[in-house]
Amino acid sequence: METLLLPYPEGCRVGRFIRREKRFFVMAELDGEEVTAHTNNTGTMLGLLRPGCPVLLSPARNPARKLKWTVEALGQPGGSGFFWVGVNTSMPNRLLEALFRKGLLAWAGGYASLRREAVNGESRLDGLLAGPSLPELWVECKNVTLVEDDVAAFPDAVTTRGAKHLHTLMRLVSEGCRAAMLYVVQRPDGRCFGAADYVDPDYAEALRLAVRAGVEVYPTVVHVKEDGIHYGGMLEYREC
Template identity: 55%
Template sequence: MPYLLKFPQGSRPALFVAREKRFLIHVLLDGRPVTAHTNNSGSMLGLLRPGMEVFLSPAASPGRRLPYTLELVRPCGDWVGVNTLAPNRLLKRAWETRALPELGAYTDFTAEAKWGDSRLDAKLTGPDGEFWIEAKNVTMVEDGVACFPDAVTERGQKHLLELMELAKRGVRVGVFLAVQRPDGQCFGPADFIDPRFAELFWQALDRGVEFFPHVVHATPDGIALGRRLPIVPQP
């Protein structure tokens, strides 16, 4: 399976020690304590255990206070990608390589496209018009169901409302869900975490928002795109 994304030179394995607040983690790197950044504001429920393997990438700026960013965790046998920027990067790379059939033959890709007072992750344009897409990172699985979100997300709720508004205007819209867990057999909204998001998810699905969850295979060698998952039946 080809890797669509590779980690930068200088990426390193480490051992997880603890998480501090939302955006800091403490690790042992070559046996010495190091504090690293995580951009994942979710709970990462069930993923962080003292002593487990993690994988870090170096900061793009050598002067940054925290020299590494958390990319992968290994709670059991499989690696799980927890960098919330990875789905956006994967989406763009999939468009460039035509790896996602859902993206069709759009000729232009604009990241962080502005609509109203917000920005959506991507706007694709071409002879068939526009396709606005949000990208989400999915790291939680319950009884074989890959679930999102793992914490209440007002931002995610807002995005669904914005996509529904665009759909009402006749614009194609969708959500790319990067399911970082190979044990996920299908996808469903986490109504036991964020009931409002789940309510909006089903509304959006009924109103023409396309959801395409794909398994993502992440290892220290890179990130590959896997099969598309079905969506659970609406309750």
């Protein structure tokens, strides 16, 4: 039985995707009516925005919020029906903590504490792990929703900020720390992981340099279901 890492809030609903408007709005059909839902995903969601596909919506926690729904996942054709792709970009940071608390980060053995949103210089990284007689372990998390030719890939849009994080991690390694990228693959159909050099060659080159400098890469699959997000194992990182 799969390990449930993060449950979705009660009241989630499945609607039908209509279109994306601007950056933060998704139009969906729910109970025969068109509703506007919030998406925090600033990427392109390349290949996912199929009119008519299922969309998983969670209710806003704040009843006073103008938009009553948040987009959690989009359904994509596969197998005998469809599978969910998690597009909520706040999840990887939360999943880092869930994986750590449940002892599912084999590469973080011996570390006793995790501080999220840790600041180093001008950068804010997703996590800082500490343990007795162990070097600091800095972790940056990214959400992966793109798969091409069976390769789960990041990013799906040009990201100068992402490249900046890689350079920060390289510096930390040079200072004697450990540093790692946790790529959370929120879909089940990737057989390995690599940088999307066809989307952002600069990021791909920065990742290659980071790995050679000692930055660790851990592509981790999660299975998105209507009750929440489950642990799905690890993927091999392949340098493109």
